[in-house]
Amino acid sequence: MYTQALDTHGREPVPAAEGAGPAARFQARIDADEKIEPKDWMPEAYRQTLIRQISQHAHSEIVGMLPEGNWITRAPTLRRKAVLIAKVQDEGGHGMYLYSAAETLGVSRAQLIEQLLSGAAKYSSIFNYPTLTWADVGAIGWLVDGAAIMNQIPICRCSYGPYARAMVRICKEESFHQRQGFEIMLTLAQGSAAQHAMAQDALNRWWWPSIMMFGPSDGDSRHTAQSMAWKIKRFSNDELRQKFIDVTVPQAQFLGLTIPDPRLRWDEATQHFQIGPIDWSEFYAVLKGNGPCNRERLEARRAADAAGAWVREAAAAYAAKHGGRAPAGASHG
Amino acid sequence: MGDPSGGAAPADWPLYEVFIRSRSGLEHKHVGSLHAADARMAVEHARDVYTRRQEGVSIWVVRSADIVASDPADAEALFEPARDKVYRHPTFYAIPDEVKNL
């Protein structure tokens, strides 16, 4: 996981007053599908857009560890526990790749962490929902990682080199996340009546938040056109959402579960599944901090940061004592 | 690294660039970067961040500050002179089809 189009927030990027020369050359490079690298000239608005998007994405990976981490101690089997630990560790790794990519744009790691802990930064609204049962771990892998994959695959071709490279690495790791989630759902759906009901309940609660992960409808999305011109974004929110719906509905049918949308229907004319209206007021409420777990998530991150302070201090003191060099035994080769 | 008291963000640990040899016989390749208090911690973190699926058999870490890079503004001066020296490539030379093993 997890990127989300949060593009109703932040200022509209101001197209450059930086001079037509470099700006035109920059756009020509983008149009020719060249990659932009950290030391290359870039418009300030491009840099700021990327810092915002990449750091929101990084924060989402980090906060995304919390809902699933909640079930590590209670995973039903040793196999499930090992898998869940590996998945949650991957999400931490994704956060690390993305923070590194954001830092190439001239923002420091400490600043980014500070923005998360102070509550100034946004992260994907999906992680402000609670994981009430084991089936939620299955639903997250299947739906939330599934939606994230849909969002992230096009970013592998993003014009900014470090972001694109981080995304290639992340996408390689995501497919196991989705498959293990689907496997949990399949096991429950084919299990006892109570297990089947638990799977259905999880789908009921995670379906609409997953659909909203793609961000506001195209008409309400402010940054799409500029991000498309810069090749940061390749498809609109609604296009990606539709792709997700089209692949996911048959999977739910295979599971024998019902998508919680009475208006859902196959549209013969467009060859797409048509969903009912989305309750955007819920999306904006969660994004503004009024979701079920917003406060709990930030408190968990702050507590982890505070609890680790003495470790960081000790490591820094040790490094200072040894001049930052590795003690013997770790030479290159 | 954050400061919940709301003060200015404290300084980061140094940044290290990470290079991984994916298997013996291949060169180390740049895979990304990370922060660490010292070089040994950088190697340990690189293992966790970049080799969770046996992506490597060897890790190098280098302080990013120690890397000297060419300036993109110099790219023309540095790399343009090679452009018109196509005679450095074997395809520059026309050899009749009937001549073999050349």
Ligand SMILES: [Fe+2]
């Ligand atoms: Fe992820």
Ligand SMILES: [Fe+2]
């Ligand atoms: Fe994931």
